[in-house]
Structures are given as C-alpha cells and as structure tokens.
Amino acid sequence: MDDRKRVMPGDVITTGPYRPEQNTILEGRNIVATVVGVSEIADDAVSVIPLTGMYYPKVGDLVIGKVTSHSSLAWEVEINSCYVGFLPASDVFGRGFDAQGDELSSKLAKGELVAARVANFDRTRDPLVTVAERDLGKIDTGDLVTISPSKVARLIGKRGAMIETIEKATGATVTIGQNGRVVVSCESPDGLLKAKKAIQMVEEQAHMSNLTDRVRSMLESRDGC
Template identity: 55%
Template sequence: MMEITKRKFVTPGEVIATGPLRTENNVYRDGDKIISTCVGISEIFENSVRVMALSGIYMPRIDDAVIGKVQSTSLMFWELDINSCYVGILRADEVFGRDYSASSNDLSSKLRKGDLILARIANFDRSRDPLLTIKSRGLGKIESGELIKISPMTIPRLIGRQGATIQTIESNTNARIKIGQNGWVVVSCEDSSGLLKAIKVIKMIDSQSHVPDLMERVKSLLESEGE
C-alpha cells in the first residue's frame, strides 16, 4: 500500500518534492522538481505526488453522474447547464425514444427551461460538448427537493470512503440525496427538520472539506439537537 508521508497546504508554483516520483493530479515536473499548479493540500506517496485542489470548476469525465439544469431547447436536443465550462447536450431521442420526430413532438412538453435532471456523461472529448444520457435506473427529471450548490472539489469528501459519509447523513436525517459530480446536490426529505439538518451538514462539508477529522465533525453536527 502507498502511504501518505506528508500533507501540506500549497499554492501554485510551490516545489512539493524532488526526484523520480510519478506526477499525478495538479502537479507538473520542471527538471528534478515537482511543482503544484493549484491551491490545495499536497500528498506525497511512496512513489507518486499529487495535490488535492481546494477550488476549481467541474471538468466533465465520461461516466460521471451530473445534475443539470435545462437552459434551452432546440428541435433536436436540450442544452443543460452542468456547472462547467461546457454545456451538456441531451438528445431528444433520449426522452422520446427512436420514434422522435421534430414535427410531432415538442421538446418543451417533457422538459422545460429550469427543470433539473440527473444524468450520466455518455461521451466527451476536447472537440465536442459533453453528451448526456438518462437511460439508466435512477436517472431523469428530478421532481422534488432542494438544489444545493457546492464546490465540485468537495464531492469526494461528501461521498466519503465507499459512500460512508453520505450514508451516515442519509440514515441520520431520513433525507434522500442525489449527488452530481459537478457539485450540484439535490436533497429531499419528508420532514423539514431532517431536510434542514442534511443541508447544514452538506454546507459544513463544503466549507471544511480540507480538515482531516471531517467525519467526526459530520457526526457531531448530526447528533447536535436542533440548532
């Protein structure tokens, strides 16, 4: 197993390590030096180096689940705001099936401007905008709940190791939480105090994502009664 030997706050340009280490996320090599490209926490493993970024926008990756907001409709597809520098494209046949016809089907009858959907990124490369799909269980229009926007960098901390953090929040609040890797999260809950508590915990994780004892903080916030 690789062991973390050092965690440190770094800013762009800072030399994190030297020597024949593999460069992973958010670092680059300049001669013998390995240098950070962002504000984050550096992690030096036995044979590799990376930085966990503390801010930044969402870059689409194939197979990511994302939450998108319909921003326009055309004859053949919807365009969705997926909190990225690229718009998500959802083709009409994803919703209407292969029989879709631009003359007889009206896209806005199914999804209107402002509607939220949970989708998966089916395809994306440097030259094209990300193509979305909703053809899997659990994907599609989101009918209820409250949208919370957090940093996409925080999503791994919100989910936790093997989903531990998110499961702890859900089981303690009875809330159902849909997570987009793009930093958008929809929380729904039958009882309003559970809803408020779940939102409070998610926002806390967003602002404290870089602290080491995050899980303890989540638990103590969940256990605290009311306000």
C-alpha cells in the same frame, strides 16, 4: 509525517512508494501537486483537495443540469461549467421520437433539473449527456444545494463514508453531481435541514482533518439544526 499541507502546482508532496491520485502526478520518485489545495496521504495514495475550480466534464460523470433551451432535436443543459451539455431528444422520447411531431417542452421545460451522465466529450465540442440509464432523468422533488465541484470528492468521502454518515443520521436521500450540484430529499423537515447543514459544513471545512467525525458530531447534537 503530517499528511496534510497546503500546496501549490509543482510542489513536491512526498517521495516514496505512494500512488498519485486526484490532482497529483509522478515525476521520478516525487509526487507533485498540479493544483492549489491541501494534500492528503491515505494508505498508499496521495491526492490534493483543490481549494477552487470549475467543473470540467469527464465521460461517465453524473451531473445535475438545468434545462435552458431546446432545438427540435435536443435540449441544452447548463451543467455549472464553461461547457454546455446537449441531451438528445431520442434519449427521452425513445426510438419512436418524431422531430416534426414531438414537442420537447412537454417532457423537459426551461428551468427544470435533470440528472444525467456525460456520455461523450472530447474538448473540441460541448459534451453529450444521456439519461438513458436507471435513476436518471427529470428531477421532480428535493432541494438543490450547490457546492464547489472541487469539494465533491470530500462530500462523498473515502469509500462513501461521508455521504453515508449524512444519509444515515438524517434519513435523507442525497444525489451528488460531479459538477457541484446536490439534490437533497427527506420526508422529515428537520432531517432535510440537518442534511443541508452538513453539506454546507463539508463545503466550508473541506480542508480540515477528521471532517467526517466533525460532521457526525454536529448531526448527533441536539442543536444540529
């Protein structure tokens, strides 16, 4: 059977011994789409790649946010969502944080980017984000690329195959936020341009089959830039 087709919410994608994954649900023996997109059947799993959509926070997600303001206790971080992330000052300053004496803008200023993880979110209030993990915090270098959050899974690829292909071919380091923000760093200007072009290619062709092979061919071509 053709394992890719355009679907609408409520459309039956397939029936049988498959496991429903991203943007699908099981109704009886039918696996049904929950969003507008392109269905994909791989191994024993069925998913739908959305064609549109905003970022909806989930606990544990890595996000790349932009500092917009701060109070005496926390920064407000814009995360490409209808929700605003709140980053506690104690996450950055540590246990010795003094709300009266410590100036938050000395650590993170308006407009600066930060890699953070969604620590708490329950739909009734804006999400709490944290940088209290290794490799999180202020982003000092790299180019920012924004894609649709619905295309993030495609950029990562099955078992990380897509992003591994891009990084190996270009020598770039790519940090992917689940909110559709991507930071690309590379010592080589040509490598940086190729990596950004590959990311844009995934954004534009996420609905197409054999996309990893297409991206690899572009990266290996002499006119890839």
